[in-house]
Amino acid sequence: MAHDNSYVDKKFNIVGTRFNRPDGIDKVTGKARYGADASAPGQLVGKVLRSPHAHAQILKINTSKAEKLQGVKSVITFEDLPDLTGADQGMADILENCMARGRALYDGHAVAAVAAIDEQTAAKALKLIEVKYKKLPHVTDVDEAMLPTAPVIHDRIFTRGVEPKPTKPSNISSRTEMGNGDVDAGFAAADVIIEHSFKTEQTHQGYIEPHACLASVNPDGTAELWVTTQGHFVFRNVCAGLLGLDIAKLKVTSSEIGGGFGGKTHVWVEPVALALSRKANRPVKMVMSRDEVFRATGPTSSTSIDVKLGAKKNGEITAAVAELRYQGGAFPGNWAMLACMTAFACYDIKNNKSIGWDVLVNRPKVAAYRAPSAPMAAFAVESAMDMLAKELRMKAIDLRLKNVAREGTLAPYGPTYGPIGIEDTLKAVKAHPHMRAKLKPNQGRGVACGFWFNIGGQTSTDLNIGVDGTVNLAVGTVDVGGSRSSLAMIAAEELGIDYENVKANIADTTSLGHNDMTEGSRGTFSSGMATIYAAREAIEVLKQRAAKTWGIPLEDVSWEEGHAVATGKGHGNLPKLSLREIAAKSGRTGGPIAGHNEVTADGAGMGFASHICDVEVDPETGRSTIVRYTVVQDAGKAINPDYVEGQFQGGATQGIGWALNEEYIYGDDGRLQNPGFLDYRIPVCSDLPFIDTQILEIPNPNHPYGVRGVGETSIVPPLAAVGNAIANATGVRMGHAPMSPPRVLAALDALDNAG
Amino acid sequence: MSKSTLVSTTVNGDAVEFACPTDESLMTALRDRVGLTGVKEGCGTGDCGACSISLDGRLVCSCIVLGVEAEGRTIETVEGLSQNGVLHPLQQSFIDHAALQCGICTPGFLIAAKALLDRNPNPNESEIRYALAGNLCRCTGYDKIVRAVQATAKDMRKKGRS
Amino acid sequence: MQAETIAQMMEYLAEKFPNLRDVLQTDVAVSIDGQIFRDDWTQTIPSGAEVYLIPRIEGG
Numbered sequence: 022m023a024h025d026n027s028y029v030d031k032k033f034n035i036v037g038t039r040f041n042r043p044d045g046i047d048k049v050t051g052k053a054r055y056g057a058d059a060s061a062p063g064q065l066v067g068k069v070l071r072s073p074h075a076h077a078q079i080l081k082i083n084t085s086k087a088e089k090l091q092g093v094k095s096v097i098t099f100e101d102l103p104d105l106t107g108a109d110q111g112m113a114d115i116l117e118n119c120m121a122r123g124r125a126l127y128d129g130h131a132v133a134a135v136a137a138i139d140e141q142t143a144a145k146a147l148k149l150i151e152v153k154y155k156k157l158p159h160v161t162d163v164d165e166a167m168l169p170t171a172p173v174i175h176d177r178i179f180t181r182g183v184e185p186k187p188t189k190p191s192n193i194s195s196r197t198e199m200g201n202g203d204v205d206a207g208f209a210a211a212d213v214i215i216e217h218s219f220k221t222e223q224t225h226q227g228y229i230e231p232h233a234c235l236a237s238v239n240p241d242g243t244a245e246l247w248v249t250t251q252g253h254f255v256f257r258n259v260c261a262g263l264l265g266l267d268i269a270k271l272k273v274t275s276s277e278i279g280g281g282f283g284g285k286t287h288v289w290v291e292p293v294a295l296a297l298s299r300k301a302n303r304p305v306k307m308v309m310s311r312d313e314v315f316r317a318t319g320p321t322s323s324t325s326i327d328v329k330l331g332a333k334k335n336g337e338i339t340a341a342v343a344e345l346r347y348q349g350g351a352f353p354g355n356w357a358m359l360a361c362m363t364a365f366a367c368y369d370i371k372n373n374k375s376i377g378w379d380v381l382v383n384r385p386k387v388a389a390y391r392a393p394s395a396p397m398a399a400f401a402v403e404s405a406m407d408m409l410a411k412e413l414r415m416k417a418i419d420l421r422l423k424n425v426a427r428e429g430t431l432a433p434y435g436p437t438y439g440p441i442g443i444e445d446t447l448k449a450v451k452a453h454p455h456m457r458a459k460l461k462p463n464q465g466r467g468v469a470c471g472f473w474f475n476i477g478g479q480t481s482t483d484l485n486i487g488v489d490g491t492v493n494l495a496v497g498t499v500d501v502g503g504s505r506s507s508l509a510m511i512a513a514e515e516l517g518i519d520y521e522n523v524k525a526n527i528a529d530t531t532s533l534g535h536n537d538m539t540e541g542s543r544g545t546f547s548s549g550m551a552t553i554y555a556a557r558e559a560i561e562v563l564k565q566r567a568a569k570t571w572g573i574p575l576e577d578v579s580w581e582e583g584h585a586v587a588t589g590k591g592h593g594n595l596p597k598l599s600l601r602e603i604a605a606k607s608g609r610t611g612g613p614i615a616g617h618n619e620v621t622a623d624g625a626g627m628g629f630a631s632h633i634c635d636v637e638v639d640p641e642t643g644r645s646t647i648v649r650y651t652v653v654q655d656a657g658k659a660i661n662p663d664y665v666e667g668q669f670q671g672g673a674t675q676g677i678g679w680a681l682n683e684e685y686i687y688g689d690d691g692r693l694q695n696p697g698f699l700d701y702r703i704p705v706c707s708d709l710p711f712i713d714t715q716i717l718e719i720p721n722p723n724h725p726y727g728v729r730g731v732g733e734t735s736i737v738p739p740l741a742a743v744g745n746a747i748a749n750a751t752g753v754r755m756g757h758a759p760m761s762p763p764r765v766l767a768a769l770d771a772l773d774n775a776g
Numbered sequence: 777m778s779k780s781t782l783v784s785t786t787v788n789g790d791a792v793e794f795a796c797p798t799d800e801s802l803m804t805a806l807r808d809r810v811g812l813t814g815v816k817e818g819c820g821t822g823d824c825g826a827c828s829i830s831l832d833g834r835l836v837c838s839c840i841v842l843g844v845e846a847e848g849r850t851i852e853t854v855e856g857l858s859q860n861g862v863l864h865p866l867q868q869s870f871i872d873h874a875a876l877q878c879g880i881c882t883p884g885f886l887i888a889a890k891a892l893l894d895r896n897p898n899p900n901e902s903e904i905r906y907a908l909a910g911n912l913c914r915c916t917g918y919d920k921i922v923r924a925v926q927a928t929a930k931d932m933r934k935k936g937r938s
Numbered sequence: 939m940q941a942e943t944i945a946q947m948m949e950y951l952a953e954k955f956p957n958l959r960d961v962l963q964t965d966v967a968v969s970i971d972g973q974i975f976r977d978d979w980t981q982t983i984p985s986g987a988e989v990y991l992i993p994r995i996e997g998g
Contacts, residue, residue: 048879051814279880283998389998435990541997674917
């Protein structure tokens with residue numbers, strides 16, 4: 022049955038209201054089971070031996086003593102993970118990242134692993150593995166890695182996107198350029214030009230639940246994996262590929278997930294656990310320590326960015342250029358390319374150019390972190406916008422409104438925008454009472470805007486109606502933030518029944534077709550779309566059953582508010598049939614009633630947001646305290662406003678942490694110095710005020726309810742919103758994030774000495 | 777494998793015995809020996825509060841208490857908050873206020889919030905925020921958590937409950 | 939170039955620029971009149987549409 026994804030304006034009964042989430046009780050009672058909460062009979066404890074060097078040749082690994090230790094059931098190295106990846110370099114990189122193949126590429130890189138009967142034995146076994154390393158020169162800074170003198174990490178990397186093609190390998194995997202118009206002419210026409218350089222340090226998604234899984238491989242090639250993940254179907258495909266298993270024979274069940282934010286879209290311990298289990302012929306449970314999570318999973322890029330803006334006296338920006346250098350860790354990535362797409366995306370600037378450099382360093386392989394690459398680019402561009410506004414003696418918000426992108430504006434990466442919400446969010450910010458609140462001494466206010474794409478992706482959904490009229494909804498998108506509630510609401514809305522009669526579950530990989538990850542703000546958007554279509558299919562079946570029951574043609578049956586209604590001539594005396602009544606008879610009218618849908622949900626909208634931040638800077642310590650924060654974001658259509666607000670507040674808080682305190686600190690030895698929550702300081706409850714939110718709804722024309730993804734955008738504006746607030750509070754422009762107390766204090770001191 | 781010590785405690789009102797090595801944390805003992813997986817490990821070093829329990833009425837991070845230290849003492853975990861299937865007001869309030877997203881930090885927050893309301897039934901916003909500063913949440917930004925605790929405190933005072 | 943679907947367009951480009959074949963297979967999304975298609979290559983391209991090849995975005 023073909024489905025139309027066009028937006029239809031309609032009045033909703035359930036969608037848009039606030040319902041309690043179905044998984045709430047399990048989570049508040051401790052019953053909900055996360056990655057580390059499963060056990061299997063005879064299970065072993067798996068542990069990983071990790072490189073203490075940033076870059077080293079692995080000359081020899083001697084596992085014999087570990088293998089002989091009483092209680093050790095398997096020991097593996099890369100030799101137990103043969104390379105089956107063929108010509109797929111991307112998969113080969115994943116394999117090598119999970120277990121070093123002759124060379125340790127970063128502090129914490131996995132070198133070997135053991136499975137033993139308990140924690141203590143496994144820890145002892147690790148100590149008995151003898152590894153002979155030859156240390157190699159290392160580089161951890163993105164700018165240093167680009168120098169011709171830098172140690173080259175992979176000699177197969179020749180920079181793509183550069184003419185003529187380089188003859189020598191380097192750490193620069195690619196150069197990207199995109200833009201429109203003629204920036205030289207644009208700058209020539211400018212009355213005012215602003216140029217500034219920015220640096221952002223590496224941060225981690227910081228989910229409170231470490232990676233964990235329980236793997237069980239049988240001698241006949243079947244296997245099971247219980248795992249905390251943002252996408253169990255993708256994990257299945259990747260693990261099956263790396264281990265040479267058939268996809269249908271590897272059953273992956275997603276546990277509840279204790280936070281992901283992009284950091285659980287890749288495998289690290291999972292293939293290792295499967296390999297250990299295969300060798301030991303017993304289930305293997307692996308739980309990462311917090312130290313391992315920081316050192317050896319997928320943090321985000323650290324960056325170095327130059328921005329140049331030119332404008333006429335009236336505020337019209339005539340040219341904009343950004344050069345963005347992003348490190349992707351020890352393997353090639355596309356992070357700088359992504360940054361190029363987002364840098365100027367909020368604005369209509371006829372002459373713009375973004376150049377991105379993707380660089381390798383001896384750090385963990387970078388993974389996506391909520392609107393990947395956008396927060397750093399926005400820090401640079403939105404800070405520069407405020408600097409430009411100051412030069413032009415314009416209000417920061419007015420400069421943005423003068424140059425804002427609208428429907429019909431050419432995006433920096435090529436296509437023309439459909440209906441988008443950036444202007445509405447800026448206008449809403451301008452009108453917001455927060456903008457008129459009085460500021461106290463040492464306080465300043467900053468605004469910033471940001472955007473993120475939303476993606477659609479492959480989705481498969483099942484809707485089954487029980488004989489008592491209650492409904493099971495099986496979806497394949499992992500619930501990271503409450504989407505089961507929204508999806509149940511959508512099903513109830515379509516079917517015309519009560520929310521309480523729909524139970525949404527996340528199915529395992531044997532029960533549904535492929536579902537892409539919950540990332541790209543796609544969970545509610547895509548599974549919501551599939552739920553609508555599955556419900557509409559079920560309604561067709563319900564109508565058919567009613568038609569059969571009444572003995573009238575199907576065309577004479579319509580579905581209204583949860584009932585089959587006989588329309589047309591002569592049927593007036595037929596009483597309506599409720600969903601429950603039809604379901605009760607289903608065994609006699611043709612069997613169980615269901616609806617199903619596979620869809621690649623394309624046409625995802627874009628999420629735009631504008632934030633307002635008030636900060637108080639202590640001139641003695643350089644410490645910045647957020648005293649007030651407001652998020653205004655376009656959600657297209659908020660299915661459950663409680664959970665939309667939650668996404669706004671959570672993303673803003675991560676951005677605030679990134680702006681003020683969070684950073685990876687590497688020593689001269691290339692080792693991570695702060696792999697723990699004590700010294701990697703994320704925001705705590707006492708750091709923050711209440712975070713005000715305003716949900717705008719500019720419908721996405723490519724979704725039946727107008728839904729836009731909301732999960733990611735709100736991490737994008739905070740870095741600059743905070744930076745702009747600090748500039749307004751102190752007169753100091755901070756170009757290096759995080760804007761931690763020592764950095765701010767140093768800048769204040771420099772200002773004092775200069776003035 | 778090092779020898780285990782037998783430990784006798786009261787957990788959520790029931791007499792419980794478990795055996796654990798002397799270097800094992802109470803968090804691991806509760807999770808793996810007693811089966812109470814509602815106690816979560818977020819960091820293992822006392823920095824995140826996900827493993828929060830009440831030990832003889834005192835809020836502690838169970839990951840930095842030894843299992844053997846629980847000998848003869850009383851332990852309360854999230855599993856003991858509801859009584860006979862009736863949720864504690866804090867648990868209901870967290871659901872009603874959407875004060876959880878992924879939920880991994882929720883057990884720890886509930887124990888910490890209960891510890892606060894047990895000693896201070898009328899906390900102001902600042903007191904709530906500082907009392908909960910030992911519990912990390914990465915999903916919510918704490919906004920709805922604080923509102924849920926405020927609402928519960930107000931309700932409990934109204935009903936004369938403590 | 940004559941192409942009625944994304945699949946036909948990709949095949950044409952892969953033949954004309956053989957060293958792009960792998961990139962087209964995995965790293966590219968298509969924008970048709972501003973709407974982005976990441977996955978479904980059976981999508982038809984209306985006559986005269988504005989078509990862009992853009993990086994295939996994931997997300998976090």
